[in-house]
Amino acid sequence: MPPLKPFVRNDWMEIRASGPEERKDEAACLLVASGCPGVLEEDGCAMAVVLAAHSLSVAEPVGAPRRSTASCTAYLAAKDLHALPALKESLKKIGWRMASSPYAEEDWSLKWRQGxxxxxxxxxxxxxxxxxxxxxxxxxxxxxxxxxxxxxxxxxxxxxxxxxxxxxxxxxxxxxxxxxxxxxxxxxxxxxxxxxxxxxxxxxxxxxxxxxxxxxxxxxxxxxxxxxxxxxxxxxxxxxxxxxxxxxxxxxxxxxxxxxxxxxxxxxxxxxxxxxxxxxxxxxxxxxxxxxxxxxxxxxxxxxxxxxxxxxxxxx
Ligand SMILES: C[S@@+](CC[C@H](N)C(=O)[O-])C[C@H]1O[C@@H](n2cnc3c(N)ncnc32)[C@H](O)[C@@H]1O
Structure with a gap:
């Protein structure tokens, strides 16, 4: 892989959300509608890439048992942090929960590129x-x-x-x-x-x-x-x-x-x-x-x- 330019640092909030699998697409849509440019779904060591607007697991391991709870991670830029309380509420309405923390250490673009x-x-x-x-x-x-x-x-x-x-x-x-x-x-x-x-x-x-x-x-x-x-x-x-x-x-x-x-x-x-x-x-x-x-x-x-x-x- 060619070296990647770290184009986002120190100004993101990492959001980890989880909830019923059947509402996964809605959860991803809510995350994107709040300003997250991408949503990641992690499944063991495989990482699925989901980019803006909808959610998709592209790396679901063949034969893996279907889980009833899905989780994903998304990143919100500092300028969009005001959207967090409403996002939390909207996720709650579809039975999803979320936690957030500042995300400064890693270039998240590298993470999803790998997937x-x-x-x-x-x-x-x-x-x-x-x-x-x-x-x-x-x-x-x-x-x-x-x-x-x-x-x-x-x-x-x-x-x-x-x-x-x-x-x-x-x-x-x-x-x-x-x-x-x-x-x-x-x-x-x-x-x-x-x-x-x-x-x-x-x-x-x-x-x-x-x-x-x-x-x-x-x-x-x-x-x-x-x-x-x-x-x-x-x-x-x-x-x-x-x-x-x-x-x-x-x-x-x-x-x-x-x-x-x-x-x-x-x-x-x-x-x-x-x-x-x-x-x-x-x-x-x-x-x-x-x-x-x-x-x-x-x-x-x-x-x-x-x-x-x-x-x-x-x-x-
Ligand atoms: C789901 S993506 C589709 C991207 C690509 N066409 C594909 O199929 O993978 C939707 C795109 O539509 C753009 N979009 C949303 N509303 C739009 C509008 N009213 N006019 C033009 N583009 C719009 C978004 O910015 C986004 O890039």
């Missing part, structure tokens, strides 16, 4: 491999490779919500027999979906994120991968143009709230991939998009997560 692994998503004979810039992966002929350093942004490629999007993108390419001419990625995070799309042959890829850290990170990753994509912080409300494919991996509530603006960017016959939706929330999201001329084409699921693919009126 990040390469991963592969395949669909009908095509695959994308997402690997950390410092990691290794066995690549087969014809596989698209994306090298990612997510830094403080979401998007290692390992989260189910990201994987479902990659799968949906691969399926669209297969069904159409060619890469779409353009793709818009709303909420690009590390840029993983946008860069993968460019690597798969999409000519015009536009990616946006409201988080300036994500924009910087996605640009750096795009350069690293030689992907000529446009990355900006333009709010979706101000975006122009039509795209044959639009992808957005944000939480269900936000997808519904932004439905009018996201739907507007989908070209006639175009496909819209929406992810970050907890199972059971799909219908609500579909209902937000149906009156805007989009109908449900298919649903993908993984664990507690669902992603939906909609099509704009015109496609049979």
């Amino acid at each position: 990040m692994r390469s991963m592969r998503v395949s669909c009908r004979g095509s695959s994308v491999v997402v690997k950390p810039t410092w990691g290794r992966a066995k690549i087969s002929d014809g596989e698209a490779v994306v090298e990612i350093d997510p830094g403080m942004a979401f998007g290692t490629g390992a989260h189910p919500t990201t994987k479902l999007c990659l799968k949906a993108i691969l399926r669209i390419l297969k069904d159409d027999g060619a890469a779409p001419k353009g793709l818009l990625d709303v909420g690009t995070g590390s840029g993983v979906l946008a860069i993968a799309s460019a690597r798969l042959g999409v000519k015009k890829v536009v990616a946006v994120d409201i988080d300036p850290v994500a924009v910087r990170t996605a640009r750096a990753n795009a350069r690293r991968n030689g992907a000529g994509i446009s990355v900006s912080n333009t709010p979706v409300e101000r975006l122009k143009g039509l795209y044959p494919v639009v992808v957005s991996n944000i939480l269900a509530g936000e997808l519904s709230r932004l439905s009018r603006h996201i739907a507007k960017r989908v070209a006639k016959d175009g496909r819209l991939i929406l992810s970050g939706i907890l199972k059971g929330e799909e219908d609500g999201v579909v209902r937000a998009y149906e009156p805007l001329g989009l109908r449900l084409l298919r649903t993908y699921t993984s664990g507690e997560w669902a992603a939906i693919v909609l099509v704009k009126a015109g496609r049979a």
Whole structure:
């Protein structure tokens, strides 16, 4: 592993939280909503990486007994410490408890980097491999490779919500027999979906994120991968143009709230991939998009997560 720059020291609070396993995703969402850029789940010596917005165990040992109590660790920057009391209350409401202490000694980015692994998503004979810039992966002929350093942004490629999007993108390419001419990625995070799309042959890829850290990170990753994509912080409300494919991996509530603006960017016959939706929330999201001329084409699921693919009126 290359030497890492200690970019955060002396100004973090370590939060250790535990509670019923079935509310783990909600707990991670609460931690992230309070300002924690990442959440770690520790399981024996294996460490699972969870980055912003959702929780995922990516290193669950095969055959390990399922525990009813889950625990995770997250870090809150000093500037966000005011969020601690409300966070404690919110966790309590879902049966989770937390303890916190100042965290000065270690560079936490090193901790989660050690847990990040390469991963592969395949669909009908095509695959994308997402690997950390410092990691290794066995690549087969014809596989698209994306090298990612997510830094403080979401998007290692390992989260189910990201994987479902990659799968949906691969399926669209297969069904159409060619890469779409353009793709818009709303909420690009590390840029993983946008860069993968460019690597798969999409000519015009536009990616946006409201988080300036994500924009910087996605640009750096795009350069690293030689992907000529446009990355900006333009709010979706101000975006122009039509795209044959639009992808957005944000939480269900936000997808519904932004439905009018996201739907507007989908070209006639175009496909819209929406992810970050907890199972059971799909219908609500579909209902937000149906009156805007989009109908449900298919649903993908993984664990507690669902992603939906909609099509704009015109496609049979
Ligand atoms: C779950 S991450 C997805 C990252 C990446 N696309 C992936 O699939 O791994 C969601 C991203 O959406 C961004 N985001 C949240 N609300 C947004 C909005 N209204 N407009 C644009 N980006 C938004 C967040 O900053 C975050 O980077």
